[in-house]
Every structure is written in C-alpha cells, then in structure tokens.
Amino acid sequence: MADKIKFALALVILAAGVAGFYLLSEQAMILRVLAVLVGLALAVSVAWKTEPGQRFFVFSNEAVIEAKKVVWPTRKETMQTTGAVFAFVVVMALFLYLTDKSLEWVLYDLVLGWKKS
Template sequence: MADKIKFALALLLVAAGVAGFYLLSEQATVVRVLAVLAGVLAGVGVAWFTEAGRQFVVFASDTIVEVKKVVWPTRKETLQTTGIVFAFVVVMALFLWLTDKSLEWVLYDIVLKWRS
C-alpha cells in the first residue's frame, strides 16, 4: 500500500511540474522548463524508492549488460544486406507485375475477349 501512495505522489509531482510550466507563463522559458524538470526529477526520486522503481533499475542494468553482448554489423555488412534487400524488392516487383499482366492478358484477351 505504501508503494502505491509513493507512486501516486510521484505522479502528482510530475503533474505539478507540468502545471508549473503553464502557471509560470509570464516567466522566462528557462524558468518554465526548470519547473517541469524539477517536477520530473522529484517524481523519479520518489518512484525510485518504490518496489516497481527498484525492479526497473534492475531491469535497466540487465538491459545494458545484454546490449553490450550484441555484435553489431560492420558498415560493409550493412551495405551488402541493404543491397540484397533492394535487389529482392525489385525482383519481386517485376515478378508481381509480370504475373498481373499475364493474368490480365489471359482473362481480358483470351477468356472474355474484351480487347479484340
């Protein structure tokens, strides 16, 4: 129950920061943006101490570990793969166009005799 109250308080702090942006419409833009940042930081600070916040921190750290394991393709591999995809798209477009025109010829010229 305490976590739900903390999370609700965090949401209220973020909402207060956004409301401060509009309530301070007469102030400089920097002050308005700082109001939003203060609300968001305060909300994150309160949410950090909830169970969901702790789970998120663990999840984020696990995500960083997994991203470090990824083997990213080189520029050459990326360009080769992109070229293969483009070539395949062109071949498929030609195949579908030829299929469409062939069916059109068979149906309209041979079967229905609409163009003769």
C-alpha cells in the same frame, strides 16, 4: 501500501510540475520548462524509492549490459545484406508486374474479349 503512497505522491509531483508550466505562462519559457523538469526529477526520485522503482532500475542496468554484448555486423556484411535485399525487391517487383500483366491479358483479351484502346 507505502509503495502505493510513494507512487501516488510521485504522480502528484509530476502533475504539479506540468501545472507549473501553465501557471507560469507569464514567465520566461526557460522557467516554465524548468518547472516541468524539476517536477519530473522529483517524481522520479520519489518513485525510485519504491520497490517497483528499484526493480526497474535493476532491469535497466541489465538491459544496458545485454546491449553491450551485441555484435554489430561489419561494413562488408551490411553492404552484402543490403544488396541481397535490394536484389530480392527488384526480382519480386518484376515477378508481380509480369503476373499482373499476364492476368490482365488473359482476363481482358481472352476471357472477356475486351480490347484496350
């Protein structure tokens, strides 16, 4: 129950920061943005103290560790893959164009007997 109260408090603090942005409409923009950022920082710090907040922090750390394990392709591999994709797109475009024109010829000229003007 304490986690739910802390999370609700975090939402109220965040809403107060956003409300501060609008209530300070006569002030400089930097103060208005600062109100939102302070509200966000306080809300995150309160939410971090909850059990779901701690789980999220652990998950985030694990995600960063996994992202560091990614092996990126070399420039040569990237260029080869990109070239293969472009070649496939060109071949498919030609195939679809020829198929479309063939069906057009069969349907208009042979089946329906229409001549294009």
